[in-house]
Amino acid sequence: MxxxxxxxxxxxxxxxxxxxxxxxxxxxxxxxxxxxxxxxxxxxxxxxxxxxxxxxxxxxxxxxxxxxxxxxxxxxxxxxxxxxxxxxxxxxxxxxxxxxxxxxxxxxxxxxxxxxxxxxxxxxxxxxxxxxxxxxxxxxxxxxxxxxxxxxxxxxxxxxxxxxxxxxxxxxxxxxxxxxxxxxxxxxxxxxxxxxxxxxxxxxxxxxxxxxxxxxxxxxxxxxxxxxxxxxxxFIGTMNFFDAIVTSRDGDIAVLDAGPLGIVRAPASQPAGAAVLIAIRPEKIVLSSDAVSGGVRGIITASAYLGERSHIHVMVDGVTEPVSVAAQNRHRDGAQHNGGEVVYLSWTPEAMVILPRA
Amino acid sequence: MATTEADTEHQRVSKAGITAFLRRSESARGLALLGPTMVIMVLALAAPLGLLAAYSFWSQHGWTLDTHFTLDQYTRAFSRQSYRALFYRSLWISSIVTVVTVLLAYPMAYFVAFRVEKSKFIWLILLTIPFWTSYLLRVFAWKVILGYNGVINSGLMSLGLIHAPLEFLLYNPTAVVVTLAHAWAAFAILPIYVSLEKIDRSLLEAAADLGDGAVRRFLRITLPLSLPGVLGAAVLIFVPTTGDYVTPSLVGGSNGVMIANIIEVMFDKIGNWPLGAALAMASMAMVGIITLLSVQAIRLAVGKVK
Structure with a gap:
């Protein structure tokens, strides 16, 4: 323009x-x-x-x-x-x-x-x-x-x-x-x-x-x-937020200490020492019942079946708010979640948005 | 013992029966609400009016009332020059009163509806304060203002603007118009205010948005939408002022006499009730016809505004 x-x-x-x-x-x-x-x-x-x-x-x-x-x-x-x-x-x-x-x-x-x-x-x-x-x-x-x-x-x-x-x-x-x-x-x-x-x-x-x-x-x-x-x-959609601190930088990539999520690497511009928020959309989180490398362990506390997808809340040790996960119901006889199951959460580095912590 | 119980039970059922009946039948509820007023209306209004109508077709010969049907009274009422002049003057004066009152009331109602933000209620009370005193007192107040030794004359004289009291202020049709216009102002302000207040303000914004300045906005939106209030006000003033006799007899003088004054004379001093009744019926019919025609005409005229 x-x-x-x-x-x-x-x-x-x-x-x-x-x-x-x-x-x-x-x-x-x-x-x-x-x-x-x-x-x-x-x-x-x-x-x-x-x-x-x-x-x-x-x-x-x-x-x-x-x-x-x-x-x-x-x-x-x-x-x-x-x-x-x-x-x-x-x-x-x-x-x-x-x-x-x-x-x-x-x-x-x-x-x-x-x-x-x-x-x-x-x-x-x-x-x-x-x-x-x-x-x-x-x-x-x-x-x-x-x-x-x-x-x-x-x-x-x-x-x-x-x-x-x-x-x-x-x-x-x-x-x-x-x-x-x-x-x-x-x-x-x-x-x-x-x-x-x-x-x-x-x-x-x-x-x-x-x-x-x-x-x-x-x-x-x-x-x-x-x-x-x-x-x-x-305001736009649902978002999961995790507190983190930039520990060091590697070019465009920041290395973040995200507490219960461990050490993660994500594209971000904040300098070392900055307090940031890691934001991840629910549909970008992959849920699996088997342990995956780098996966975060959690326990399902609630789930809502919405037809084409399900909304699932997962408690992660050390994170106060439950993590929202949106899972596509690809199979007619897909997994039913009744709460209490142990699951592992994972996502790609690009799924993370690093925001300043106000 | 058994009978008493049965009776109470019966009463309870019939009582519940009436409430249940009223609850179920909307028309019965309506009639029950309307009933008391209807009784009063029929006894105090419709019956005397019917009697008046009957009288107008009878005739009076000296002390005796002839109850044979005749149209003589109407013939006299319409053919006698003096009665016709009185009809014209009454309708003319009340038309002017109606126009003047509505024109004066509209800006006041507009002001309260559109410009007053807080405490509109106080403003409405203030506007209606003159109506807390009796009608007669308000008419006398105007006598005091317009009179030979009245407020205007003594004021102008003490200012040295005039040397002798102005005599044209009181005892003429203008004095009747001024007094009636003031006396009936609230009856015009309130209906106009209500119709203005009901106008959705976003309609005026829409009109402005579509290119209308303040004047066109008023003519194309505000006026047509407040028309019911204006017409209501006009009818509310025109109908009773045509038949008013207090004001003309107190401030009208001989040139300000209106039809109601002569009707009063017929019923009271002369004692010709049939002629008085015919004059009253004729005046009612004329007011009714003129009201209907002018309401239709104004509706049509404003409906043409697009």
Whole structure:
């Protein structure tokens, strides 16, 4: 990305004494599907509302397509928004809801009709134009909200948890539709969600936020496989953490004293003497009932059968938290774990992510 | 002994029977709730109204009431120039009162609904404080303000702006409009406030996001969505003010007399109940028709806003 299409520069937002967004720096490329991900209260919606113009930054600036929009009111901004509640105008029918933003442009009647019909076709609701807003199902309202925003051909589409109110199946199909739609219209999407799977499956890049701060901005795979801190690792998926200390370095490889795990070697940049965390994803741990060289001995304390895989908790001497292991159920008559079995855990050096210990 | 036990058992069952019956039948529950009010409404409202309607088709000859059906009273009510003038003036004054009151009430309701963040309740109480005093007292208060030796006249005179009291302040239709508009303000503020308060704020944000500035946002979203409150307020003011007789008789003077004043005279001083009843029925019918037509017209007009 040479020149950022949306540039958020050191944006801070304070409500009274509360800092909702703390010096956020984000650059979003043209046509990118960009997600703001974080738990509720992390500031992601406030940041989105500042891009839309409903809230104004206490400090910092926001640029879209090279123009400073920091202090523009919402109706003068090149963005449109899909609201969490959809905000379908209850006194207007579907056609007039979608045409709302176009009416100001004073388009010729035929042009207006054509564009609204196109939008209706895009959301697969052709023939629903006369339907009133309160006669629509949740999924239909969501589509109308989307069409109402996109019909204006905005430079940026802002989406505030648009799928949160839908049931699981509908949400999954809408995720795919939304992603395809974004690809076809080529508009930059800024998508707010607290659902990490949603963010990972749909986005080109994701910014993970917590307590007002942007922790990491990266592609989904990088966020999952190479988180840059404990909070990101913890928020995205499940992660096992082990305390360790760098004892010496061997080029790019650090030699770590990981206590109960023994001495391990892993690619890491921390200097000798640094206190670090070894992070390992549950599915990267191999479980075997026979002793393996370098394997860590543990005892199964609990297991949950989830169909395609099982989640197994293993207690390791000297480690306080049980280690989570995700095992694929490859065989129909695979091993059943009732607890108490002695097992050995092993993993490859690449499975380990070495994080600073905060 | 056995009978007593059987009786108690029977009572217990029948008692449970009624509760169970009420619990199961929604319509029975509704009727039970509605019942007491219905009785009062029928006895105190519908029956007298029916009687009034009956009177309007009778006639009075001296001291005797002729109960043969006749449309004479209605013919007189509509054909006599003085009655027609009174109908026009009543409807005209109450229309102006309605428009003025709604126009003044809307900003106040808007302010409390949209601009007041904390303690809205206190604001609503403050707005309704004038209504803690009696209606008559409020009308007299305006007499004190507008009167010959009233607050405005003595104030202007002590400032030296005028040398003799202004006589056009009191005893005319304008004084009636001012007094009625103040007297009925709360009945306009509250329904408008409720309808404004119900508007989902994200709808206004959506309108702004779709390119509307404050004025267009108001015309396209806020006004249509608060229309039920506005219409409710208008009906609530138009209907009773057309028939008001206290205010016109106290501050209206001879030019401010309204239809209710002449109805009162018919029932009281002249003692021609059938004509009074016909005038009352005619005024009710006109208020009803005008209300329905204007509500429909306003609905249509605002419905055109897209």
């Amino acid at each position: 040479d020149e950022a299409f949306i540039r958020i520069e050191k944006v801070t937002k304070r409500f009274g004494g509360v800092t909702a967004v703390d010096a956020a720096d984000i650059a979003i490329g043209r046509g990118e599907f960009f997600s703001l991900l974080g738990p509720s209260g992390c500031g992601k919606t406030t940041l989105l509302r500042m891009i839309a113009g409903f809230d104004f930054p206490s400090e910092g600036a926001i640029y879209v397509d090279g123009n400073d929009i920091t202090d523009l009111p919402p109706h003068k901004r090149p963005s449109n928004m899909v609201f969490q509640s959809y905000a379908i105008f209850p006194h207007l029918n579907v056609f007039d809801n979608i045409a709302y933003g176009l009416r100001k442009a004073r388009l010729p009647r035929a042009e207006l009709d054509r564009r609204v019909e196109e939008a209706l076709a895009m959301i697969k609701l052709s023939g629903f134009g006369k339907r009133r807003g309160d006669q629509l199902s949740g999924g239909q309202r969501q589509r109308v909200a989307l069409a109402r925003a996109l019909v204006n051909r905005p430079k940026v589409l802002l989406l505030d948890e648009p799928l949160g109110a839908l049931d699981k199946r509908l949400r999954e199909s809408m995720q795919i539709e939304l992603r395809q739609l974004q690809k076809s219209v080529g508009i930059t999407f800024v998508f707010v969600t607290h659902d990490q799977e949603e963010a990972l499956s749909m986005s080109d890049r994701v910014a993970v936020m917590s307590a007002g701060k942007v922790l990491q901005i990266a592609e989904p795979r990088t966020l999952y496989e190479a988180p840059n801190c404990r909070e990101v690792a913890d």
